[in-house]
Amino acid sequence: MLTVIARIEARPEFAACLKQAMLALLAPTRAEPGCLAYELLESSDDPALIFFHERWADRDALEAHWQSAHLLAYRDATKGWIDRRELTVLRPVE
Structure with a gap:
């Protein structure tokens, strides 16, 4: 299992539009094979x-998500709306 934390800093003038575009990702992503959890969160300050907090069954499921039509369309539609993006992929320590 993998956990992904995606930290996105929206350009302030695009924050509301970006959140709407991200909300549209929830249903199709949650329906993907290997998606165990997919949450959209925002800073209270x-x-x-x-942030996206994601859990995936394995690396193959995560990589398929990165190539999914809905994620590629989102990236194209939101170009220029993001100041900074950090992606951290974590695995359990056993």
């Missing part, structure tokens, strides 16, 4: 700071 900064509305332009947005």
Whole structure:
């Protein structure tokens, strides 16, 4: 199992539009094979700071998500709306 934390800093003037585009990702992503959890969160102090908290069954499921039509369309539609993006992929320590 993998956990992904995506930290996204929206350009303030695009924060509301970006959140709407991200909300549209929830249903199709949650329906993907291997998606165990997919949550959208925002900072309680900064509305332009947005996070995805994701859990995937394995690396193959995560990589398929990165190539999914809905994620590629989202990336194309939101170009220029994001100041900074950090992606951290974590695995359990056993």
